[in-house]
Amino acid sequence: MAAANTTVLLLITLFTTTYSATIYTGSITPNFTTSQFQHIDSSGDFLRSPNHTYTAAIRNPQPSSPSYYLVIYHSDSHTIVWAANRNHPISVSGQIRLSFTGITIHDDTSQTVWSTPELNSTVDSLQLLDSGNLILVDRFNKTLWQSFDHPTDTIVSGQRFPVGRSLIGNKFPADHSAGDYSFTVTSGDGILQWKNLTYYSLLMDSKSVINSNVPITYITVNGSGFFMLGALESVVVNVLITQAGSGSGSDYRILKVSNDGYLVVMRYTNNDWVTDFSTPLDSCRPAFKCGKLGLCSTSSCSCPPGFRVDPVTKPGCSLSDNSYSLPESCDDKTHNSSESYYYVQLGTGVKYFPVDFIEPVRTGVSLSTCKDMCSKSCSCLGLFHGDESGSCHLIENHLGSLVLSSNNKTDDKIGFIKAIDSVSPSRNEESGSGSDFPVIGLILLPATGVLVIAIFAVWIRIRSRNKKMKDCSKKSSDSDDLDMFSIAGLPVRFDYEELVEATVNFSTPIGSGGFGTVYKGVLRDKTVVAVKKITALGAQGKKEFGAEIAIIGNIHHVNLVKLKGFCAHGRERFLVYEYMSRGSLDRTLFCPGPPMEWQERFEIAVGTARGLAYLHSGCEPKIIHCDVKPENILLSDNMQVKISDFGLSKFLSPEQSGLFTTMRGTRGYLAPEWLTNTAISDKTDVYSYGMVLLELIQGRKNCVQAPSHGSGNPSTSTDGHSSVSSGSQNRPRARAFYFPLQALEMHEEGRYLELVEPRLAGRVTNDEAAKLVKVALCCLHEDPSLRPTMVNVVAMLEGTLPVGEPRLESLNFLRFYGRRFTEPSTVVTGAEIEVPSGFMVAAIDSSSPSASPNSFSYMSSQQVSGPR
Structure with missing residues (x-):
C-alpha cells in the first residue's frame, strides 16, 4: 500500500513538472503538442510575437466556461482578435498539435475538430508575427497558410481585409461560435447582414466620404484612420472617425462586428478601449434587435398589433390568436401548399429594413396577387406591398425584427405576415376520423337533444357577451383616459392586485417626489421593483403619467432608468421601475x-x-x-x-x-x-x-x-x-x-x-x-x-x-x-x-x-x- 502511494505521489510530481510548459517567442517547430492543462500556470499562453504585442493561447471566454479555443489576443488588453476552432471548442484536456503537415486541434477523445487545409509544402515552423498574423512557413520562409486569410469577427491595425471576405460576429459576448451578424466587403461598399439578409451598408453612414469611383479592393484600420482602398493604394472611401491622441498605444485600433449587429472601430489608449466609430447609429437598424417580429421603436421593444410577446423565444413575438400559427420556411420555393393561409397586416409605419435591399419579385401587381405568390412559396413568410407602385416584396426564409418608422410618407409599402389556419382542412385530414366525431354525434343524437344543446350554446354565448360588456363598461369608468396607452412600445400593464401583492399593500416607502411616493416591491417572478404611486390626480397628474410612459417606455439606455410597466386603477396611477438598491x-x-x-x-x-x-x-x-x-x-x-x-x-x-x-x-x-x-x-x-x-x-x-x-x-x-x-x-x-x-x-x-x-x-x-x-x-x-x-x-x-x-x-x-x-x-x-x-x-x-x-x-x- 505504501509503495502504491509513493508511485501515485511520484506520478503527480512528474505530471506537475511536465506541465510547467515553456512559452515560446516568435516561432515553434513541428512535433509540438500542447493543451490548456499544460499551460495552466500561464493561462494557456504558449506563443508570443517577437515584441510581445500578441499572444497565442488556449483559452476559454470566461472563467466558468468549459469551452476552450486556440486564440490570438492583444497582449496589453487581453482582447481576443482571432479564434481557430470557434465552432468546435475543446475541453481543458483537448490538444493542439503542430506537425509537418499543419495544425490540428483534437478533443479529449483525440478526434480532429479543426485543422489547417492541405498544404503545398512541408511545414518548417509556426510563427506569430508582431502584426498579429499567425502563419505556417516552409524552409524557404514561404507562407503556406495565415490566419489573416481566415478572420473571425475582428481585423487589427494594419491588417488588409479584402473584397469577398466576411467578418462574422460572435454568437454571444462570451461564446466565440459564429453568430448571425456579418460584415462583407464588396467592390463598391461594405454591407452588414443578418442571416445573409442585408440591413445596412457602410456608405449609408454620413461619416463615409467617397473620394473616387474606383472599385474597392480592401479595407484597413490603422493609426491614421479607417479606409476603403482601391488599386494603387488609392483611398476610395475615407470613413471619418475620432482621431487618436498622443500617448502610448493610442494608434492601435481594431475593427469588429459585435454580436448584436454593429460595426465598430475601437482604439486602445491609456489601458482602456475607446470607441472611435460605430454604425449604424439607428439603434433599431440591426435586423434582430427585438427578436422575431419584435417591434423596435427608439430602442425599446414591443409587439405589433395582432401579436403578443412569445413566452418561449423572448425577445420576439407570436400571434395573439392561437387559432393561427406562423409557418416554418422550406427550401422549395415553388411548392404549392394546400394549407389555408391568413395574412396579418402590420399597419402603416411598420418597416422591415431588409426589404430596402431586395428587389420586388413583381411590380404593378395587386395585393391579392402578391399574397397568392407568397402562398405558393413555402419559403415565403411574409410580404410588403406598395399600394401606389404595385411592388411585391417577399420575405423569405427568416423573419427578423420590425421597425416603427417615424416618417410614414417616405414609403407606402404595407407589410403582411403569413399565418397558417390551425384548423385548416389539411390539418383535419391528418388528424384522422376522430375529427368527424362532432358531426357524427349530432346526426346520431335525437332531435330533442340537438335542440337542447343549441339552446344551451345560445345561452352561454349571451351570458359571455353580457359579461364582456359589463367588464368593458367597468374598465371604461375606472379609467376614461386609457386611449393614450395604445402606443407602440408600451411597457407591461400590471393589475392593481399584482402591485398590492408586490408591495405588501404599499408598506415599504423608499422615497417621495413632487407627484407621489415610491414603494419597494417584489413581483411574482422575484424581480425587485420600485413602484411610484401618483398622488396628483388632477389634469396635470394625468399629463405627467402619460409623459412618463410615453418617454421612458420608448427609450433604452444603460444610464436611464427602465420603466417596466404601469397600472391605472380608477383614479390612481402607478409606474413600475427597475429597483436601484442604493437609492438616489x-x-x-x-x-x-x-x-x-x-x-x-x-x-x-x-x-x-x-x-x-x-x-x-x-x-x-x-x-x-x-x-x-x-x-x-x-x-x-x-x-x-x-x-x-x-x-x-x-x-x-x-x-x-x-x-x-x-x-x-x-x-x-x-x-x-x-x-x-x-x-x-x-x-x-x-x-x-x-x-x-x-x-x-x-x-x-x-x-x-x-x-x-x-x-x-x-x-x-x-x-x-x-x-x-x-x-x-x-x-x-x-x-x-x-x-x-x-x-x-x-x-x-x-x-x-x-x-x-x-x-x-x-x-x-x-x-x-x-x-x-x-x-x-x-x-x-x-x-x-x-x-x-x-x-x-x-x-x-x-x-x-x-x-x-x-x-x-x-x-x-x-x-x-x-x-x-x-x-x-x-x-x-x-x-x-x-x-x-x-x-x-x-x-x-x-x-x-x-x-x-x-x-x-x-x-x-x-x-x-x-x-x-
Missing part, C-alpha cells in the same frame, strides 16, 4: 456616513452625462429632462448610474431651436433662462448638470443656510462668510454659503483642491479636481450658447476632448447670486423679506435677456419651483 444620489452624497470616493463621484458624473447626452442626441425627437438634480440620479450596489423621473421632460423636434414653456424644475438647479422668457433648450439641462457636478465635488448642497444664535451681531462661519441678523432680535439668524461663487473664485486663483470635500484630502490630485471644476463652470455659463453640449461634456470627462476654459464674462452673474444670497435680507418694491431656507433664484428682467446683474430681481421659492 442625494442620500449617499449628503447624508452622514463615510464619504464617497473620488473615483465613484467621477463615474457618477460620467454616467449622468452619458444619460443626458443620449436624451439630447440619441433620441428622435430629442428630450429635455428639465429637472436634473441628485434626487433624480439613482445608484445600484455596483454604482451603476441611472437618471430617473422623466415626468417633467419636454420633447424638442429637430426644427425647434428651443421651447417656450411654463417654468418647471427645482430651485438651486434652474438655469437663468427659465426666468427670462427666453427659449428653453437642451442647454438648460447642461446648466443643471453643472450644479450637480459642483455638489459631487464638495459633497454637500451648493446653497447652505444654517441657523446662528447671535443677537444681532455679525457671526463668521467656518467657511469664512459672515452673516448679519435682521428683523426681530429673537429670530434665529442665518448664515449662507453659495458654493458656485466659491468655485468661480478658486478657479480664478487655481486653488482647485480647496473645493474638494475635506474628507478626501490627499486622495485627489489638483488636475483631477481642476478637470471637474472647469467642466462644471463651463456648464454654468449664463449664455446657453456658450455651454457645451452633453456629448462634449462626456468627451471632456473621458479625455477625448480637451477640457474647455470657463468664460469669466459669462459667469459674473454668479457673483451677484452669491452676494445677494449671503445677505440676510433684501428689498423688493420697498418690502423687506426673509432669505428663504434654500436657494433663492434671481430672475433676469425679461425685457433684457443679457441684462447686467443689477437687473435681477428675486422670486419666491414657489415661483421658482413651479407647482409641485
Whole structure:
C-alpha cells in the first residue's frame, strides 16, 4: 500500500513538472503538442510575437466556461482578435498539435475538430508575427497558410481585409461560435447582414466620404484612420472617425462586428478601449434587435398589433390568436401548399429594413396577387406591398425584427405576415376520423337533444357577451383616459392586485417626489421593483403619467432608468421601475456616513452625462429632462448610474431651436433662462448638470443656510462668510454659503483642491479636481450658447476632448447670486423679506435677456419651483 502511494505521489510530481510548459517567442517547430492543462500556470499562453504585442493561447471566454479555443489576443488588453476552432471548442484536456503537415486541434477523445487545409509544402515552423498574423512557413520562409486569410469577427491595425471576405460576429459576448451578424466587403461598399439578409451598408453612414469611383479592393484600420482602398493604394472611401491622441498605444485600433449587429472601430489608449466609430447609429437598424417580429421603436421593444410577446423565444413575438400559427420556411420555393393561409397586416409605419435591399419579385401587381405568390412559396413568410407602385416584396426564409418608422410618407409599402389556419382542412385530414366525431354525434343524437344543446350554446354565448360588456363598461369608468396607452412600445400593464401583492399593500416607502411616493416591491417572478404611486390626480397628474410612459417606455439606455410597466386603477396611477438598491444620489452624497470616493463621484458624473447626452442626441425627437438634480440620479450596489423621473421632460423636434414653456424644475438647479422668457433648450439641462457636478465635488448642497444664535451681531462661519441678523432680535439668524461663487473664485486663483470635500484630502490630485471644476463652470455659463453640449461634456470627462476654459464674462452673474444670497435680507418694491431656507433664484428682467446683474430681481421659492 505504501509503495502504491509513493508511485501515485511520484506520478503527480512528474505530471506537475511536465506541465510547467515553456512559452515560446516568435516561432515553434513541428512535433509540438500542447493543451490548456499544460499551460495552466500561464493561462494557456504558449506563443508570443517577437515584441510581445500578441499572444497565442488556449483559452476559454470566461472563467466558468468549459469551452476552450486556440486564440490570438492583444497582449496589453487581453482582447481576443482571432479564434481557430470557434465552432468546435475543446475541453481543458483537448490538444493542439503542430506537425509537418499543419495544425490540428483534437478533443479529449483525440478526434480532429479543426485543422489547417492541405498544404503545398512541408511545414518548417509556426510563427506569430508582431502584426498579429499567425502563419505556417516552409524552409524557404514561404507562407503556406495565415490566419489573416481566415478572420473571425475582428481585423487589427494594419491588417488588409479584402473584397469577398466576411467578418462574422460572435454568437454571444462570451461564446466565440459564429453568430448571425456579418460584415462583407464588396467592390463598391461594405454591407452588414443578418442571416445573409442585408440591413445596412457602410456608405449609408454620413461619416463615409467617397473620394473616387474606383472599385474597392480592401479595407484597413490603422493609426491614421479607417479606409476603403482601391488599386494603387488609392483611398476610395475615407470613413471619418475620432482621431487618436498622443500617448502610448493610442494608434492601435481594431475593427469588429459585435454580436448584436454593429460595426465598430475601437482604439486602445491609456489601458482602456475607446470607441472611435460605430454604425449604424439607428439603434433599431440591426435586423434582430427585438427578436422575431419584435417591434423596435427608439430602442425599446414591443409587439405589433395582432401579436403578443412569445413566452418561449423572448425577445420576439407570436400571434395573439392561437387559432393561427406562423409557418416554418422550406427550401422549395415553388411548392404549392394546400394549407389555408391568413395574412396579418402590420399597419402603416411598420418597416422591415431588409426589404430596402431586395428587389420586388413583381411590380404593378395587386395585393391579392402578391399574397397568392407568397402562398405558393413555402419559403415565403411574409410580404410588403406598395399600394401606389404595385411592388411585391417577399420575405423569405427568416423573419427578423420590425421597425416603427417615424416618417410614414417616405414609403407606402404595407407589410403582411403569413399565418397558417390551425384548423385548416389539411390539418383535419391528418388528424384522422376522430375529427368527424362532432358531426357524427349530432346526426346520431335525437332531435330533442340537438335542440337542447343549441339552446344551451345560445345561452352561454349571451351570458359571455353580457359579461364582456359589463367588464368593458367597468374598465371604461375606472379609467376614461386609457386611449393614450395604445402606443407602440408600451411597457407591461400590471393589475392593481399584482402591485398590492408586490408591495405588501404599499408598506415599504423608499422615497417621495413632487407627484407621489415610491414603494419597494417584489413581483411574482422575484424581480425587485420600485413602484411610484401618483398622488396628483388632477389634469396635470394625468399629463405627467402619460409623459412618463410615453418617454421612458420608448427609450433604452444603460444610464436611464427602465420603466417596466404601469397600472391605472380608477383614479390612481402607478409606474413600475427597475429597483436601484442604493437609492438616489442625494442620500449617499449628503447624508452622514463615510464619504464617497473620488473615483465613484467621477463615474457618477460620467454616467449622468452619458444619460443626458443620449436624451439630447440619441433620441428622435430629442428630450429635455428639465429637472436634473441628485434626487433624480439613482445608484445600484455596483454604482451603476441611472437618471430617473422623466415626468417633467419636454420633447424638442429637430426644427425647434428651443421651447417656450411654463417654468418647471427645482430651485438651486434652474438655469437663468427659465426666468427670462427666453427659449428653453437642451442647454438648460447642461446648466443643471453643472450644479450637480459642483455638489459631487464638495459633497454637500451648493446653497447652505444654517441657523446662528447671535443677537444681532455679525457671526463668521467656518467657511469664512459672515452673516448679519435682521428683523426681530429673537429670530434665529442665518448664515449662507453659495458654493458656485466659491468655485468661480478658486478657479480664478487655481486653488482647485480647496473645493474638494475635506474628507478626501490627499486622495485627489489638483488636475483631477481642476478637470471637474472647469467642466462644471463651463456648464454654468449664463449664455446657453456658450455651454457645451452633453456629448462634449462626456468627451471632456473621458479625455477625448480637451477640457474647455470657463468664460469669466459669462459667469459674473454668479457673483451677484452669491452676494445677494449671503445677505440676510433684501428689498423688493420697498418690502423687506426673509432669505428663504434654500436657494433663492434671481430672475433676469425679461425685457433684457443679457441684462447686467443689477437687473435681477428675486422670486419666491414657489415661483421658482413651479407647482409641485
